[in-house]
Amino acid sequence: MADTATTLTNAAMREQVRAGEGVWGFSRSQLVGVLALVAFILVAPFVLYPVFVMKLLCFALFACAFNLLIGYVGLLSFGHAAYFGMGAYITGYVAKAWGVTPVLAIIMGGVVAAAMGVVGGWIAIRRQGIYFAMITLALAQMVYFFCVQAPFTGGEDGIQAIPRGSFLGIVSLSNDMTMYWFTAAIFLAGFLLIHRIIHSPFGQVLKAIRENEPRATSLGYRTDDFKLMAFILSAGLAGIAGATKSLVFGIATLTDVHWAMSGEVVLMTLVGGLGTVFGPVVGAAVIVTMQNYLAEMGAWVTVIQGAIFVACVLAFRRGIVGEIANLLKVKL
Amino acid sequence: MDEIFGIPAPLLFGQLLLGLINGAFYAMLSLGLAVIFGLLNIINFAHGAQFMMGAFAAWMLLEWAGLGYWWALLLAPIIVGFTGVVMERLMISRLYKLDHLYGLLLTFGLALIIEGIFRNEFGSSGMPYRIPPELAGAWDLGFMFLPVYRGWVVIAALILCLATWLLIEKTRLGAYLRAATENAALVQAFGVNVPRMVTLTYGAGVALAAIGGVLAAPIYSVNPQMGTNLIIVVFAVVVIGGMGSILGSIVTGFGLGIVEGLTKVFWPEASATVIFVIMAIVLLARPAGLFGRA
Numbered sequence: 001m002a003d004t005a006t007t008l009t010n011a012a013m014r015e016q017v018r019a020g021e022g023v024w025g026f027s028r029s030q031l032v033g034v035l036a037l038v039a040f041i042l043v044a045p046f047v048l049y050p051v052f053v054m055k056l057l058c059f060a061l062f063a064c065a066f067n068l069l070i071g072y073v074g075l076l077s078f079g080h081a082a083y084f085g086m087g088a089y090i091t092g093y094v095a096k097a098w099g100v101t102p103v104l105a106i107i108m109g110g111v112v113a114a115a116m117g118v119v120g121g122w123i124a125i126r127r128q129g130i131y132f133a134m135i136t137l138a139l140a141q142m143v144y145f146f147c148v149q150a151p152f153t154g155g156e157d158g159i160q161a162i163p164r165g166s167f168l169g170i171v172s173l174s175n176d177m178t179m180y181w182f183t184a185a186i187f188l189a190g191f192l193l194i195h196r197i198i199h200s201p202f203g204q205v206l207k208a209i210r211e212n213e214p215r216a217t218s219l220g221y222r223t224d225d226f227k228l229m230a231f232i233l234s235a236g237l238a239g240i241a242g243a244t245k246s247l248v249f250g251i252a253t254l255t256d257v258h259w260a261m262s263g264e265v266v267l268m269t270l271v272g273g274l275g276t277v278f279g280p281v282v283g284a285a286v287i288v289t290m291q292n293y294l295a296e297m298g299a300w301v302t303v304i305q306g307a308i309f310v311a312c313v314l315a316f317r318r319g320i321v322g323e324i325a326n327l328l329k330v331k332l
Numbered sequence: 333m334d335e336i337f338g339i340p341a342p343l344l345f346g347q348l349l350l351g352l353i354n355g356a357f358y359a360m361l362s363l364g365l366a367v368i369f370g371l372l373n374i375i376n377f378a379h380g381a382q383f384m385m386g387a388f389a390a391w392m393l394l395e396w397a398g399l400g401y402w403w404a405l406l407l408a409p410i411i412v413g414f415t416g417v418v419m420e421r422l423m424i425s426r427l428y429k430l431d432h433l434y435g436l437l438l439t440f441g442l443a444l445i446i447e448g449i450f451r452n453e454f455g456s457s458g459m460p461y462r463i464p465p466e467l468a469g470a471w472d473l474g475f476m477f478l479p480v481y482r483g484w485v486v487i488a489a490l491i492l493c494l495a496t497w498l499l500i501e502k503t504r505l506g507a508y509l510r511a512a513t514e515n516a517a518l519v520q521a522f523g524v525n526v527p528r529m530v531t532l533t534y535g536a537g538v539a540l541a542a543i544g545g546v547l548a549a550p551i552y553s554v555n556p557q558m559g560t561n562l563i564i565v566v567f568a569v570v571v572i573g574g575m576g577s578i579l580g581s582i583v584t585g586f587g588l589g590i591v592e593g594l595t596k597v598f599w600p601e602a603s604a605t606v607i608f609v610i611m612a613i614v615l616l617a618r619p620a621g622l623f624g625r626a
Contacts, residue, residue, distance in 0.1 A: 076433050076436070078436075123612050123615050123616065124615075126615050126616070126619040127571075127615070127619055129431075129432055129433065130369075130374075130375045130432050130433065130436055131571060133375075133433065133436055134375065134567040134568075134570065134571055135571055135611070135615065137564055137567060138564060138565075138567055138568040138571065138608050138611055139608060139611075139612070141564045141565075141568075141608060142605045142608035142609070145604040145605045145608075146605065148604075149601055149604075259560075259564060263440060263444070266437065266440075270437065298451075298452070299448045299449075299451035299452045300448065300452060301448075302444050302445075302447060302448030302451070303444070303445050303448035303449055303452070304448075305441075305444055305448075306440075306441040306442065306443070306444030306445035306446075306447075306448060307441070307445060308441070309437060309438070309440060309441025309442075309444065310423065310438060310441040310442060310445070312437075312441075313427070313434050313437050313438040313441065314423060314426060314427075314438070317430075317434070
């Protein structure tokens with residue numbers, strides 16, 4: 001992503017200069033963004049329908065996990081639905097069939113998704129660029145067909161009526177507000193974890209690989225190991241997003257593993273801004289809201305999503321947050 | 333010769349034929365993808381949607397204009413190819429200086445738009461398209477019945493693939509094309525209008541997909557989703573074959589179709605995933621693909 005990459009490099013250099021100023025590695029402008037995000041999370045359930053906001057947070061976490069790869073390693077995965085969907089299936093299955101408590105169920109969903117990421121990433125990182133996108137898409141399609149046939153997924157029906165259970169066996173999550181705070185905590189934890197990853201020495205190496213992989217290699221980094229690690233983290237977090245979603249709605253279906261879901265997360269991140277901290281969150285909010293209000297328009301939603309894709313690629317490559325950051329000359 | 337490896341011969345040959353037909357479509361589509369990728373350096377995600385447009389063009393020509401199969405075989409690629417030319421001029425041509433991934437994202441968006449529009453107009457259920465009377469019926473080959481139309485699809489696809497290969501490898505136009513793939517700036521300096529060649533190449537690749545759609549119309553039901561699921565498999569085929577060689581993509585396409593057909597006989601549950609598994613194995617052993625250059 002040549003032009004995003006250049007703007008990012010400049011921003012990254014400015015950020016390095018000001019590194020001492022921030023709190024937890026957030027620059028001053030990003031701190032404002034984080035406070036705004038936390039304020040939104042605190043106020044939203046009282047203004048908006050909590051289930052809607054929970055859906056938004058799940059997809060925001062999914063998009064952030066996806067952005068870890070495309071934004072910071074420069075790898076476009078077109079098959080992230082596999083990890084999101086498998087996280088949803090595993091959590092749904094263990095919560096319903098084995099009665100596992102929600103925290104443990106979500107962890108199991110994330111771990112299985114990460115384990116799949118080990119295999120998928122190990123295969124996919126052998127190629128770069130367009131091939132990487134095609135390989136991840138093909139591997140995800142394989143997972144889709146597996147889910148169509150595997151007995152535990154319930155085939156066309158999916159897993160339904162997944163119990164939310166109770167948090168640590170004490171607080172029941174069947175109430176939407178309680179579930180909301182649980183979901184919000186998972187989202188924030190994931191969001192901060194991704195931020196921490198990006199700003200760790202490990203994250204700096206990832207960015208170096210994105211900018212110039214041969215040079216990173218010549219500096220003595222085994223770039224494949226770093227790429228694989230980033231892929232596993234991204235897959236695991238996508239799995240946690242899917243896992244949480246399955247508990248919120250009580251269902252895990254083939255929609256979650258379908259290629260259209262992989263396309264949606266690409267769209268969310270693209271709309272919000274590739275390689276920005278808040279872009280995926282804003283993009284997820286835009287797309288989820290749009291789907292919510294246009295739901296009765298049927299196939300036109302697909303047409304509109306396609307049109308947004310085209311508009312973003314042709315005229316709007318920085319995305320919403322990227323454009324704002326550029327306008328204000330800050331890093332968001 | 334009633335049983336082979338404990339499998340009834342008619343079942344084995346029936347699935348082999350189905351595999352060969354699927355392989356014909358894999359070969360045609362991956363060939364178009366490879367030609368477009370060679371010169372434009374983009375992966376045309378809209379290829380499946382354009383394949384579907386070809387099938388719908390045939391259906392529309394029959395229902396709305398009364399023009400039959402043979403006219404469709406001629407007109408559908410021209411019409412759909414022209415939409416491809418317009419798309420290239422208006423949108424894709426703006427992306428050549430950017431990262432190739434943007435081309436993938438743009439054509440993915442275009443595929444969503446095309447598929448959504450057709451789903452709005454025609455719904456998700458398929459439309460039947462009759463086999464032309466000249467190609468109806470079946471031949472008795474002794475060991476199996478071969479529906480004439482299916483035989484025709486395999487032969488037509490082979491002819492089309494070989495003609496494309498000859499055009500690219502053996503003609504002056506093909507030489508320009510190969511030269512521009514290697515170094516577009518130099519070819520332009522020799523006085524060849526490279527931008528026009530790029531546009532026409534995209535149009536030709538799209539037309540190839542549309543011919544595939546017309547050929548597919550009487551076999552599969554004509555429906556808006558017919559292209560997308562196919563194109564993901566074709567992506568895997570392209571990764572397995574590598575996009576460096578035209579002949580390579582033809583061989584890989586037919587070969588994988590046959591492998592898929594055989595898997596349906598011996599292990600039906602795995603038939604949907606076998607091509608993806610092969611892709612993974614090939615990537616581990618030979619990351620550049622069977623015929624690719626690293």
